[in-house]
Amino acid sequence: MLDRNATSLDGKVAVVTGSGSGIGQSIAETFAAHGAKVVIIDKQEDLTRSVVKGIEERGGVALACPVDVTKPESITTLSSAALDTYGQVDVLVNNVGHFMPGAGPFLKTTENDWEAQYDINLKHIFRCTQALAPQMVERGSGSIINISTVETLRGIPGNSIYAAFKTGITAFTRCFALEVAPHGVRVNAIAPETTDTNQIPLARWIPERYQDKIPLMIPMGRFGRPDDHAGAALFLASDLSAWVTGITLPVDGGAITAGGFYRMEGNRWTNAPILADAGIHPG
Numbered sequence: 001m002l003d004r005n006a007t008s009l010d011g012k013v014a015v016v017t018g019s020g021s022g023i024g025q026s027i028a029e030t031f032a033a034h035g036a037k038v039v040i041i042d043k044q045e046d047l048t049r050s051v052v053k054g055i056e057e058r059g060g061v062a063l064a065c066p067v068d069v070t071k072p073e074s075i076t077t078l079s080s081a082a083l084d085t086y087g088q089v090d091v092l093v094n095n096v097g098h099f100m101p102g103a104g105p106f107l108k109t110t111e112n113d114w115e116a117q118y119d120i121n122l123k124h125i126f127r128c129t130q131a132l133a134p135q136m137v138e139r140g141s142g143s144i145i146n147i148s149t150v151e152t153l154r155g156i157p158g159n160s161i162y163a164a165f166k167t168g169i170t171a172f173t174r175c176f177a178l179e180v181a182p183h184g185v186r187v188n189a190i191a192p193e194t195t196d197t198n199q200i201p202l203a204r205w206i207p208e209r210y211q212d213k214i215p216l217m218i219p220m221g222r223f224g225r226p227d228d229h230a231g232a233a234l235f236l237a238s239d240l241s242a243w244v245t246g247i248t249l250p251v252d253g254g255a256i257t258a259g260g261f262y263r264m265e266g267n268r269w270t271n272a273p274i275l276a277d278a279g280i281h282p283g
Ligand SMILES: NC(=O)c1ccc[n+]([C@@H]2O[C@H](COP(=O)([O-])OP(=O)(O)OC[C@H]3O[C@@H](n4cnc5c(N)ncnc54)[C@H](O)[C@@H]3O)[C@@H](O)[C@H]2O)c1
Pocket: 017, 018, 019, 020, 021, 022, 023, 024, 041, 042, 043, 044, 047, 067, 068, 069, 070, 095, 096, 097, 098, 099, 147, 148, 149, 150, 191, 192, 193, 194, 195, 196, 197, 198, 199, 200
């Protein structure tokens, strides 16, 4: 039987990039609530300080580290801050990412867009991992969690470059997981479906008059909340997942499982919404 302490992160140190808000914030706060000392990395200094304050007010331990992870020198700053303060890093969450640079039809994208997407979605993951994985390998334990997207598991028109680099995360996760598995270090990824954060504020994305239709847009009847991903991250960071490595875990309310199927009124389904709009119900 698995000990109930398997969910505990007591005595562990976690670095979470982009943890000043959104999914990263929820992951960092959840880790702190489960006993980890957490390093809050964000390019917005005020956010790092307010997240640390909130964690400390709840009795947790956290360190603010305001850096931009796309800058190579920042990686030295963040790894020194974490290792000098806490002596080791047990969990690294590479959470920073954005779909916007160069969003639109691929044929209209430029080399600058490609570089921007590489910088914000993949290169910093290589850098942070190279900075913090060696001490995990040396100690024979650690968990690295990369935040990808469901768009690595399906096509998304108008976001080819974003999806390409995010899918690079999935490939990197698999390959690096094998390299470090013999050293007791696990590497996994989380693939979020649309989640209500500052990056994708649902109140702005879905006009008010359509909000009551949200239960029809996703099998589990709602879009994601940052805490949905924090639950998956706690699983991947803790001993609950001691024998899990190399996976990309969709946290998506059933969206990928549904493929092209959508719910209609009356709990019926269609894979042809245009026919449903015309009153024809094939499902
Ligand atoms: N929200 C979604 O629907 C969704 C869906 C799929 C994947 N994701 C992925 O989840 C991750 C988190 O998304 P989110 O919606 O919480 O993002 P968000 O934009 O709401 O928050 C990201 C945080 O990271 C910080 N940040 C951005 N660039 C940074 C940099 N260069 N250095 C340091 N900090 C930086 C921001 O200041 C912000 O506090 C991203 O990798 C994103 O691609 C999100």
